[in-house]
Amino acid sequence: MLSSAFSRVRATIFSRRLWGRYGMLWSGSLIVGTMSVLAILAPWLAPHDPTVLDVYAILQPPSTAHPFGTDALGRDILSRMLYGARVSLWVGFVAVGISASIGTVLGLIAGYFRGIVDELIMRFVDVMLCFPSFFLILAVIAFLEPSLGNIMIVIGLTSWMGVARLVRAETLTLRERDFVAASRLAGAGTARILFMHILPNAIAPVLVAATLGVAGAILTESALSFLGLGVQPPMPSWGNMLMEGKDVLEFAPWLSLFPGTAILITVLGYNLLGESLRDIFDPRLRR
16 A cells, blocks of 8 residues: 555656646647647538628627627627638748748858858848837738738748847857768768758757747737738638627627637647747756
8 A cells, every 4th residue: 555655656746747847848739739620620610601691690699509609790700710710820830931941041041151141141130120020010011912821921021030040040050060060071062061961950949939930920910900901801810800899899798709819829829839849959948
C-alpha cells in the first residue's frame, strides 16, 4: 500500500512538472487544432447556408434551431462563424507566408553579405518600422478595392520587418561557423550556403515569429473588416460580423458575443503556441 501511494505521488509530481513545462504548448495546440478542424469541416458542420436570408427568423436568440441565434437578415450565426473561421485562418496563413518569405530572404542576404548590402536593407527596415503598421495598412487599402486577396497581400507586405531582423541576427552568427567555412572550401555557391546550410539552422525564430504573426494577421483582418475595409458582405468573417452586431448590441448581444469570443480564443491559442515554441527553441528561456 505504501509503495502504491508513493507511486501515485511520483506520478502526480511528474504530471505537474510536465504540465508546467508544456502546458502552454498543449493548450495552444488544442485551441489551434480545434479551430483548424472546425474551419476545414465548415461545409459539413454548418447547419445552414451562411448567406441564405430568412425573414421569418430575424434576430432570433440562441435556440435549438439556431444554437448561436440569427442576425438582422435571419442568417444563422453558427454557420457564419464556421465559414468566418475559414476566412480568418486563411488570411493568417497566407499573410504570414508572404511576410515570413520576404523577411527570411532579406534577413539572410543582409546578414551574410553585410557591408553596404546590410546597411541598405536594414535602413529600409527602419524606415518601414517608423510607420505604425495598422495605419500603413489602412493607407494602402484605401487605394485598393477591398477584397480577401488584397487584404492577405497587404498584410504580408507590411509585416515582414521583424522576421528580417531575427533572421539577420541569426545569420550574422551562423556565417562564422565552421560548417559554413567548410562549405565555402568545398566550392558551394552562395545560394546553396544560404538556403541549405544557414537557413535550416536559423529557422527556429522564424517559426516562432510566424506562429505569433498568424494571431496578429487575424486581428488585423478582423479590424479591417469591422471598419468595412476588409472582407465584404455577404462573405462572412468574424470582423464584419462584429460590425453588423454593434448596432443591435443592446437587444441582440449574441451577434457580437460569439464572433468576439472566437477571435479572443483563436488569438490566445496562437499566442500560447508561439510563446511555448519560443521557450522550447531558446534554451535561455527554459525554466
